[in-house]
Amino acid sequence: MKVTGNNSNEENSKTPLNFIEVMIERDLGNGLHDEVITRFPPEPNGYLHIGHAKAISLSFGLAQQYKGKCNLRFDDTNPVTEEDEYVQAIKKDISWLGFKWASEHYASDYFDQLYEWAIKLIKKGKAYVDDQAAEEIAATRGTPTRPGKESPYRNRSVEENLRLIEAMKNGEYEDGERVLRAKIDMASPNMHMRDPAMYRIKKASHHRTGDTWCIYPMYDFAHGQSDYIEGITHSLCTLEFEVHRPLYDWFLDQILDDPGGYRPRQTEFARLNLNYTIMSKRKLLQLVEEKYVSGWDDPRMPTISGMRRRGYTPASIRNFSEKVGIAKRNNIIDVALLEHSVREDLNRVAQRAFAVLDPVKVVLTNYPEDKEEEMAAVNNPEDETAGKRPIKFSRELYIERDDFMEDPPKKFFRLGPGRMVRLKYGYIIKCIDYIKDESGKITELHCEYIPESRSGSDTSGIKVKGTIHWLAVRHAVSAEVRMYDRLFNDEDPAGHKDKDFLEFLNPDSLKVIKHAFVEDRLKHAKPLDHFQFERKGYFNADYDATPENPVFNLTVTLRDSWAKLSGKN
Numbered sequence: 400m401k402v403t404g405n406n407s408n409e410e411n412s413k414t415p416l417n418f419i420e421v422m423i424e425r426d427l428g429n430g431l432h433d434e435v436i437t438r439f440p441p442e443p444n445g446y447l448h449i450g451h452a453k454a455i456s457l458s459f460g461l462a463q464q465y466k467g468k469c470n471l472r473f474d475d476t477n478p479v480t481e482e483d484e485y486v487q488a489i490k491k492d493i494s495w496l497g498f499k500w501a502s503e504h505y506a507s508d509y510f511d512q513l514y515e516w517a518i519k520l521i522k523k524g525k526a527y528v529d530d531q532a533a534e535e536i537a538a539t540r541g542t543p544t545r546p547g548k549e550s551p552y553r554n555r556s557v558e559e560n561l562r563l564i565e566a567m568k569n570g571e572y573e574d575g576e577r578v579l580r581a582k583i584d585m586a587s588p589n590m591h592m593r594d595p596a597m598y599r600i601k602k603a604s605h606h607r608t609g610d611t612w613c614i615y616p617m618y619d620f621a622h623g624q625s626d627y628i629e630g631i632t633h634s635l636c637t638l639e640f641e642v643h644r645p646l647y648d649w650f651l652d653q654i655l656d657d658p659g660g661y662r663p664r665q666t667e668f669a670r671l672n673l674n675y676t677i678m679s680k681r682k683l684l685q686l687v688e689e690k691y692v693s694g695w696d697d698p699r700m701p702t703i704s705g706m707r708r709r710g711y712t713p714a715s716i717r718n719f720s721e722k723v724g725i726a727k728r729n730n731i732i733d734v735a736l737l738e739h740s741v742r743e744d745l746n747r748v749a750q751r752a753f754a755v756l757d758p759v760k761v762v763l764t765n766y767p768e769d770k771e772e773e774m775a776a777v778n779n780p781e782d783e784t785a786g787k788r789p790i791k792f793s794r795e796l797y798i799e800r801d802d803f804m805e806d807p808p809k810k811f812f813r814l815g816p817g818r819m820v821r822l823k824y825g826y827i828i829k830c831i832d833y834i835k836d837e838s839g840k841i842t843e844l845h846c847e848y849i850p851e852s853r854s855g856s857d858t859s860g861i862k863v864k865g866t867i868h869w870l871a872v873r874h875a876v877s878a879e880v881r882m883y884d885r886l887f888n889d890e891d892p893a894g895h896k897d898k899d900f901l902e903f904l905n906p907d908s909l910k911v912i913k914h915a916f917v918e919d920r921l922k923h924a925k926p927l928d929h930f931q932f933e934r935k936g937y938f939n940a941d942y943d944a945t946p947e948n949p950v951f952n953l954t955v956t957l958r959d960s961w962a963k964l965s966g967k968n
């Protein structure tokens with residue numbers, strides 16, 4: 400799929416068409432449709448996650464690619480779980496991903512029409528009110544190999560059914576006391592065709608229709624019809640709906656009475672599954688409600704809002720969706736591919752910066768106390784136009800604690816007693832001495848700098864193998880750095896029969912460094928500004944950041960640290 404969206408397939412002729420593109424080109428070619436109209440149909444009962452991003456990239460991407468349209472439709476047929484907060488969050492996320500819907504719709508806008516159609520089916524003898532309780536209905540549904548049992552209420556007269564549906568609608572029954580069912584075939588090999596429910600009673604306030612209704616259509620009785628009303632040509636959904644397709648078609652055929660007339664067409668693709676990741680909205684809600692995370696936008700959440708806060712870019716998510724491609728069979732994608740996508744994008748766009756996360760002080764004993772130099776640091780080696788910035792160099796510096804070892808092995812190319820290292824954009828220094836406190840912790844390193852070794856005009860002739868980053872103590876700014884890692888430490892946290900997914904929460908998924916140091920210009924970083932902290936990883940400013948208290952989130956390390964652990968690389 401080409402989400403950037405050029406109409407021309409000649410331009411993209413090198414990528415073979417996927418099965419949906421093949422279908423669309425056939426439908427356009429033989430004049431079945433003049434224009435491609437797709438839709439993305441979220442239920443506003445939670446925040447969008449990376450799986451939805453894939454569905455969004457697909458439906459919006461195809462509309463762009465074929466110069467058609469993609470609608471946003473809220474599938475709001477269950478008032479109990481749906482809220483306006485979710486509607487707003489979903490719109491924000493789709494826009495942030497870079498997609499524009501042609502028009503915004505709600506299944507609830509069609510409640511009148513759907514009800515009329517239900518009446519029509521009753522009049523045709525194709526629907527009936529069932530008095531059985533949900534448990535009885537389930538118990539008499541049969542199994543895939545054994546037919547179900549017909550309801551004793553199945554052959555009610557049209558008049559009685561009309562009276563009962565009216566009474567249901569008027570609130571004369573309580574939740575679960577009656578249900579409207581389609582009269583299809585209790586022996587169908589497809590369980591979804593065994594007199595499926597069309598309407599159920601729910602005495603709950605709806606986020607848009609308030610208390611106007613107390614009966615609500617089921618997904619199956621709303622989706623195809625909504626597609627029809629909007630003139631959708633290609634209705635793309637995930638594979639679990641494949642078995643619903645005969646019902647989708649059946650309802651439309653019964654309602655429309657126009658064999659061969661226009662129909663939206665449902666096509667299924669494999670949902671995105673990621674290892675180390677939970678994507679069930681119910682479980683994500685549980686993580687939020689039980690406070691395992693700070694909210695839907697906790698940077699460890701696989702939600703779009705969490706990923707945005709974590710530092711993912713829209714392009715990285717779109718590129719990921721494209722790389723994953725679309726398949727007809729379910730599979731599991733390695734979350735490392737997602738991490739790779741964000742690294743790849745941030746490598747191109749993120750400004751480099753120096754940050755010392757675990758500082759130890761270095762005193763350059765031969766560097767004058769009042770002296771200060773400005774070193775020129777490259778903002779982004781991948782982008783010449785990003786230019787350079789000055790960084791102040793002086794006698795007292797911070798370096799990373801782990802860039803020094805008291806007793807380093809031979810292959811350690813950084814600092815140790817008597818050893819030399821280059822300070823990036825600065826000088827070569829040599830460690831002369833170090834000071835420890837009572838607990839054995841190193842508190843200060845004493846080094847000498849080599850005056851002839853300044854980067855760019857080095858005449859020292861000294862070759863060193865290691866280069867490290869640093870910050871001048873005088874100019875370093877204290878910052879909080881939140882080191883995020885995967886939320887789960889198991890590849891398939893929800894896939895264990897005997898264990899709850901919560902048992903696989905990674906206890907190290909967040910480590911807060913209260914006093915790291917960053918370049919002083921980062922005080923002014925605005926929330927979501929991206930940086931590569933050299934040698935450390937990609938970071939972005941958090942929503943909590945202020946000039947007084949800068950806060951940064953680790954988006955992703957420079958290299959995949961999990962690959963080593965699992966022996967994959």
Ligand code: ATP
Nearest residue numbers: 440441442450451453454636637670671672678680
């Ligand atoms: P629910 O269990 O609440 O129905 P859902 O994840 O199916 O959760 P919807 O809001 O119904 O949520 O999903 C909107 C659209 O996104 C649907 O068309 C659905 O098929 C698609 N979608 C959901 N999860 C994924 C996924 N993991 N990969 C690809 N598409 C997905």
Ligand code: MG
Nearest residue numbers: 440441442474
């Ligand atoms: Mg759904």
